[in-house]
Amino acid sequence: MSKKIIILGAGLSGLLTAYRLQNKGSEIEIIETRDRIGGRIHTVHSNIAQVEMGATWFNDVHVNFKKLLSELELDYFEQFMQGTSYFEPFSAAAAQEIEIPANSPSYRVLGGTNQIVESLKNKLDLVTIHLNETVNQLHFENDKVKIMTQNQYFEADYVISTLPQALFANDITVTPTLPEKLTAIASKTHTWMQDSIKVAFIYATPFWRNKQFSGTLFSNVGPITEFYDQSNASLDKFALCGFVSSGMEMYNPAERLEKIKLQLVKVFGQEALQFTSYQETVWSKETATKSPKQIGFMYPHQNNGHPLFRESYCDNRLFFAGTETAKQYPGYMEGAVIAAENTANVILKL
CATH class of the missing domain: 3.90.660.10 (Polyamine Oxidase; Chain A, domain 2)
Structure with a gap:
C-alpha cells in the first residue's frame, strides 16, 4: 500500500523534494499558502x-x-x-x-530564477499542488497526520515542512506538542530575506x-x-x-x-x-515569509542550519526541508537544494 506524503510549501525546496520522491511509490501533494509557486523566488x-x-x-x-x-x-x-x-x-x-x-x-x-521552479513544476506529473491554502494545525494520531487549513483538511502518512522555521513554530499548532528545545530554536531562527x-x-x-x-x-x-x-x-x-x-x-x-x-x-x-x-x-509584508507573531531582533542567519532541524519528529512522520535547515549555505538557493536532497533521501530509506 502506497504511503501519502504532504509537503508544506511550493518553493524551491518543496518542489525539489516532491520531484525527488515522485515515482518512488508514494502519493505526493503540496500545500502552498501563496497564490503562486516559488516562495522567496519571485x-x-x-x-x-x-x-x-x-x-x-x-x-x-x-x-x-x-x-x-x-x-x-x-x-x-x-x-x-x-x-x-x-x-x-x-x-x-x-x-x-x-x-x-x-x-x-x-x-x-x-x-x-523562476525558470527553476517552473521547470520542476512541469515535471511533477503525479503531484497535486494546492495554492491559497494556509496550514494552521497538524494532528498526529494513529500513524496518520491530519493537516488542517483554513478551508479543508488533508490526511497523510508523512509531512515535510519546507516553511521558514519561525513561521512553522509560530503559526502552526502541532498535536502532540513538539519538543520544547525544537520550538524554542525554531521560533528564534532568522528567515533569510524576511x-x-x-x-x-x-x-x-x-x-x-x-x-x-x-x-x-x-x-x-x-x-x-x-x-x-x-x-x-x-x-x-x-x-x-x-x-x-x-x-x-x-x-x-x-x-x-x-x-x-x-x-x-x-x-x-x-x-x-x-x-x-x-x-x-x-x-x-509578503505572505508566508515572516510570522506576525515574531518579535524582537534577529541576527542574519541566526540558528540557520541547526542540527535539530535535520532530525525527524512524531515517530518519523514529520520532517523539515526548508533552506534554513541545511547544514551548508542555509538561507540560500544552494541550501534549499541541499535540504531537499537530504530529506528526500531520508524518506526513501524509510
Whole structure:
C-alpha cells in the first residue's frame, strides 16, 4: 500500500523534494499558502522587464545548485559588474568611484530564477499542488497526520515542512506538542530575506552602461544599500535592482520611492529618473515569509542550519526541508537544494 506524503510549501525546496520522491511509490501533494509557486523566488515578468524581487544570485561554490540547473537543462550568465561602481561611506561626502575585482563572479539564471521552479513544476506529473491554502494545525494520531487549513483538511502518512522555521513554530499548532528545545530554536531562527525590501527601476535604455558605469552601488547612507544592473542576458530589457534599508518599511510606497529617487539622482544623475516603471517587494509584508507573531531582533542567519532541524519528529512522520535547515549555505538557493536532497533521501530509506 502506497504511503501519502504532504509537503508544506511550493518553493524551491518543496518542489525539489516532491520531484525527488515522485515515482518512488508514494502519493505526493503540496500545500502552498501563496497564490503562486516559488516562495522567496519571485521573478516579475512583463514585456519591458524581467526583474528578480526575490532570490537572484549564486556563485561557483554553490555546486549543488549548479548541478540542478544542469539537470534541468537551464543556463546561466554572469552578473554584469564592468565599469565604474560607487560606494557611499557617509552622507556628507559624494559617492566614491570604485572598481569591483572580477575574481569571484556571481551568476543569474537565464530567463529568470523562476525558470527553476517552473521547470520542476512541469515535471511533477503525479503531484497535486494546492495554492491559497494556509496550514494552521497538524494532528498526529494513529500513524496518520491530519493537516488542517483554513478551508479543508488533508490526511497523510508523512509531512515535510519546507516553511521558514519561525513561521512553522509560530503559526502552526502541532498535536502532540513538539519538543520544547525544537520550538524554542525554531521560533528564534532568522528567515533569510524576511526583513529585506527589494526595489527595481526599469529603463528603455541602459544609460549607466552607455556611460561605462556598472550600475553597482554600495551605500552606508541609504536608503539604497546595494544596487546592481539587472538587464537580461539578451540585452533587450534593462533595469537597476537591489535592496533598500529595512527601516524604509515605515514609509508608504510613494514616500519610499521619493527618498530613493533623491539618492538615485545624487549617485547616477538626472537620467536615473527616466525609468519606465518601478517595482518593490517588502518581504516582511509578503505572505508566508515572516510570522506576525515574531518579535524582537534577529541576527542574519541566526540558528540557520541547526542540527535539530535535520532530525525527524512524531515517530518519523514529520520532517523539515526548508533552506534554513541545511547544514551548508542555509538561507540560500544552494541550501534549499541541499535540504531537499537530504530529506528526500531520508524518506526513501524509510
